[in-house]
Amino acid sequence: MSEKATIKVNDNGPYLVKGEVEMVDAEGxxxxxxxxxxxxxxxxxxxKPFCDGTHRKVGFESEVRAx
Ligand code: FES
Numbered sequence: 001m002s003e004k005a006t007i008k009v010n011d012n013g014p015y016l017v018k019g020e021v022e023m024v025d026a027e028g029x030x031x032x033x034x035x036x037x038x039x040x041x042x043x044x045x046x047x048k049p050f051c052d053g054t055h056r057k058v059g060f061e062s063e064v065r066a067x
Pocket of ligand 1: 053
């Protein structure tokens with residue numbers, strides 16, 4: 001049995017995905033991913049859908065908390 005995958009919403013940064021997942025585009029094409037990777041949340045990455053660190057340069061601010 002595989003370990004449960006997690007998605008962490010980082011403060012002022014990307015979603016950090018860990019675990020076995022399959023990420024697909026709108027047409028169902030599979031993105032090649034690693035065991036851990038980050039998905040852009042700020043919208044400024046040059047490597048979408050992945051984070052390339054640009055959120056730090058643009059001063060992206062978002063601190064999401066579960067209720
Ligand atoms: S969240 Fe990192 S580049 Fe957008």
